[in-house]
Amino acid sequence: MSTHAPRLAGQTVTDRLVESNRAYAAGFADPGMDARPVLQVAVVACMDARIDLHAALGLELGDCHTVRNAGGVVTDDTIRSLTISQRALGTRSVVLIHHTGCGLQTLTEDFRHELELEVGQRPAWAVEAFRDVEQDVRQSMQRVRTSPFLPHTDDVRGFVFDVTTGLLREIDPRA
Numbered sequence: 001m002s003t004h005a006p007r008l009a010g011q012t013v014t015d016r017l018v019e020s021n022r023a024y025a026a027g028f029a030d031p032g033m034d035a036r037p038v039l040q041v042a043v044v045a046c047m048d049a050r051i052d053l054h055a056a057l058g059l060e061l062g063d064c065h066t067v068r069n070a071g072g073v074v075t076d077d078t079i080r081s082l083t084i085s086q087r088a089l090g091t092r093s094v095v096l097i098h099h100t101g102c103g104l105q106t107l108t109e110d111f112r113h114e115l116e117l118e119v120g121q122r123p124a125w126a127v128e129a130f131r132d133v134e135q136d137v138r139q140s141m142q143r144v145r146t147s148p149f150l151p152h153t154d155d156v157r158g159f160v161f162d163v164t165t166g167l168l169r170e171i172d173p174r175a
Contacts, residue, residue, distance in 0.1 A: 033062040035089055041065070042085045044140070045097040046072035046104075050163045053097070065091055071104035072097055073128040074140035083149040094150075096140050096158040097168070104129045133160055137171040 116122040130136040137158035
């Protein structure tokens with residue numbers, strides 16, 4: 001549940017965000033940080049709004065790079081971001097976080113076909129839907145570990161975040 005002020009008549013959500021930014025900027029002080037994450041870690045996680053990654057992992061501003069997408073799936077674009085993170089900005093570890101009750105578990109690749117019928121063009125991207133969250137974490141770990149673009153693949157670990165308890169459960173990549 002949001003703790004923010006209710007929306008005013010005629011105000012869009014984006015208007016509210018811009019207004020909140022003005023209040024934030026009024027008290028903002030440049031933290032003087034570099035773009036390189038202090039902990040040299042990149043976290044790939046689902047975009048689910050129930051997951052507050054910084055709070056769940058005890059992270060502070062500047063500690064990590066965060067890559068979020070539907071499902072937390074490692075896609076070509078995720079590899080792109082991780083490659084830049086590692087090669088240009090010094091990260092060495094990768095943490096992958098999927099979660100319980102993920103919306104991608106309710107979709108199939110039919111979603112792409114339905115879009116094609118609706119808009120007249122098939123998306124170039126795959127939905128990357130999955131039924132078994134643990135197996136998808138394993139697949140994502142494997143995609144990171146086997147990417148020729150990533151020089152640091154020795155510290156890649158995958159987890160499932162439980163949205164009801166807040167706990168992480170580590171996934172064995174060999175199971």
